[in-house]
Amino acid sequence: MFQLQLLLSILTLSFAAQSYSSTSQFSILQSNHHPKSNLLSISVTEFGAAGDGVKYDTIPIQKAIDACSTIVSKHRCPCHVIFPPGKYLTATVFVKSGVVLDIHQKATILGGSKLEDYPKEQSRWYVVLAEDAVDVGIIGGGEINGQGLKFVERFDDKKNVMVSWNHTGACLGDECRPRLVGFISCRNIKVSDVRLIEPAYWCLHVVRSDKTSICDVTIYGNFNSPNNDGIDIEDSNNTVITRCNINTGDDAICPKSSNGPVYNLTATDSWIRTKSSAIKLGSASFYTFKNFLFDNITIVESHRGLALQIRDGGNVSDMIFSNINISTRYYHPSWWGRAEPIYVTTCPRDASSKAGSISNLLFVNITATSENGIFLSGSGGGVLSNLKFLNMNLTYKRWTKFPDGLVDYRPGCQELVKHQPAGFMMEHIDGLVVEDVVMKWSSDESMRWNNPLDFRPSTRQLLYGCLSCNGSLSEALFEMAKQGLQVKFKEYDILLNECITQRAIREGQRVHANMIKTHYQPPVYLRTRLIVFYIKCGLLGDARWVFDEMPQRNVVSWTALISGYSQKGHISQAIHLFLQMLTSGTAPNEFTFATVLTLCTSAIGFQFGRQIHCLLVKSPFESHVYVGSSLLDMYAKAGKVHEARYVFENLPERDVVSCTAIISGYAQQGLFEEALELFCKFQAERMSFNYVTYTSVLTALSGLAAVEQGRQLHAHIIRLELPFYAVLHNSLIDMYSKCGKFTYSRMIFNQMSERTVSSWNAMLVGYSKHGMGKEVVELFKMMREEDKIKPDEITLLAVLSGCSHGGMEDKGVEIFNDLSSGKDRVEVSIEHCGCVVDLLSRSGQVERAFQFIKEMPFEPTAAILGSLLGACWAHLYVDIGEIVARQLLEIEPENAGTYVILSNMYASAGRWEDARRVRELIKARAMVKESGKSWIGPDFIHDTEKHNGMRTYIPHQSLLNMDEQRKKKTLLHCSQGRAQTQLSLMIYSHGNYW
């Protein structure tokens, strides 16, 4: 099989190399640099190219190419366009069939940085581009330079920020940069003996092409530029890459199957250095990769060596990697890769992605020195099959100090997964041959790799098989049915685990049924697994049934069920269950606390949350990170940011979630500067973030209308190549919209693969806030026509307020009528009614507004009546105005403004006497606006407070500050009062924590 594949690859190699000369039968080429015959070569200088690096030579170069093209069709032979020594500044030049760019060793084609000179379609932004052409090439020993740094934002490792962002306003982020050299739908391509330098984006891009030979090409891209891939072979077949030297910031050789398969790719005798993956298969690839050979390749100082990251479906098979020398190391964790010499995965990008398959890989004669191990992870739906590792020499040692070395990077599959490093990390593999593999560890103690081979559970099943042959659930179930009574703990455990990971409802039910049928009495552990299984499958009732039937329960069973209720939003049931748990005498653990505290984030739950905190103080879990983030989040959500911060500062350990929780705590309370300050602080401390952090930071930036910083953060987010998260996009939309940058927000909105109601709302609110009534109405119309997402209260509020401020009064009323009845009915609140009154008032329909107030199911607020009173004055509805003013004065008798409007209205209507009377009234009552009073007290109520007639104990500031000894004493003291609520009883009735 493999021999055959090798043969195929070699055949491809010779075929592609010969194809050019076979078509150029008339070629009698002269020496490249001293052309004697003008017939077969044309110099760009003949068409007026200056080559001074200043003046744009786009037109002369194109004329030379076109002239050459004419020669090609006339004489049916190839024609060379010669670039003599010099610097030729240019925007896109289009290479035609039969034309070869022949660049002198001392000549450079320089990509211009003015994007307006490039073609209209961004898809054609290349410095050199061939489309639908045959027999094309670039040769001659010269250079094509994309001047990437003039376009690109760079990542500054030291400062951990992006710098020098360039864009034109017509485009955003990645799209603002031309690629360097492109061949689209071409055949017989030869790129040989050229230097491709500093691309602004991808460097050499071959798309939907056939028979390409790339040899003796040097590629250099700035190490800190994003997306400057070396060679991208997209939907193209029969490609040979040989004797190339690639030193660039992003993936060096990157086959992509975006719209079609990639067959027969050979890369040999090359040298690669990259801050990303040296060889990467599977960046947004959906189709087949087959018959690839990589031989005699040296990879140095890269962030990942050989990477097969099949995250979007597609089948990969028959690959050989032979004679490869790899060194991989850590760089900043925001770059792809974690120093794995070999990385193979089929983890889908996100829940909606198809799982691809990978089979028949041969790694032979591989030497690697790396800071991390080999990572082989299939996924539930995409097992890796038939992997062979022969004759490998692996050395593991660390020589850099970048963090997060113990975390593998599987975006979209399970997010970041912490694990001990291993020589080979393996998961979901079927068929593995390892022969003559030597692994050595450096003596450095810090590595502590005592697990050369780590088989994750799924792999163990497949390899050692208990019940299951080949890991197939249906076969395992068949076996289970056959064995009946014989099935015991271990088998049930494996089966249930598989059912849980695959969310296989029917299968899990059969396992459960088998237990019942055979009168098997599952131990607490297995019953708990059943609970988890039912919860994961959304069958809460069944989970509860298993729980209720349990003869004994442990903390895990309780916590699992509480969490199940919590996830489904059944807050009170969850709280009730927790109280039952306490009554039963089961001590909560850190998992329970982390779960239960999240139940207290609503206003109703806060009192309860404080009591949990009391309980926590006595437990050993007060300073646990997970518990701490829940706790601080609870305080923050209750508006108590100081307490939240206090909890945060006292956590002995911080992580992304706790840091994000405190940032978003500030942001949600409108303390945007504080949120940003913390974010910057964490950044300086090299804390790692994730999309949730960025979402919260964007909220803060949006609140401050800080577009510039928002844009920088956006650039940074793009660079991270995160999988799609709607919430993150929604925050971006909100940020740009609030700042009035609708080109950006709308572009993000339009490009979203899946929108949520918040996406629409963020857009609508933006338009509304900027008084763009027409846009509001149009977008809302689109939302209704698309009919995918149901509008909610916020949608209605945004639309109504947008219409009222954007001169679309009638439309607003119409939409209100639509949404306050019918199938997509929205719960109407007093705010909505206020908007409607405003709409009617503004359009002069004072009587209708008045009628509406009478009929609406709320008592009108002063603001609503005030807006109507204003309209009465403006449109001189004195009778209604008098009634409204009276109502208003009942609510706010001391509001002088009401009298003033009333008096003015009388005056406008010529009722001078009434006007004077009202003015007298103002004077007589000597109305002065009273200054506000309030009672300011400590946030933490001292000692006890009355609550529902019961006494409950609340932690107060002094308690938080106390040392352990005093804390206990105080609590003990508290516990002497025994008339507490049910919970308080639990807390204090024991001297120690259970």
Place this chain on the structure above:
DNA sequence: CTAGGGTTAG
């Protein structure tokens, strides 16, 4: 075995 942070309005 069980656990924490997230978008839109006011």
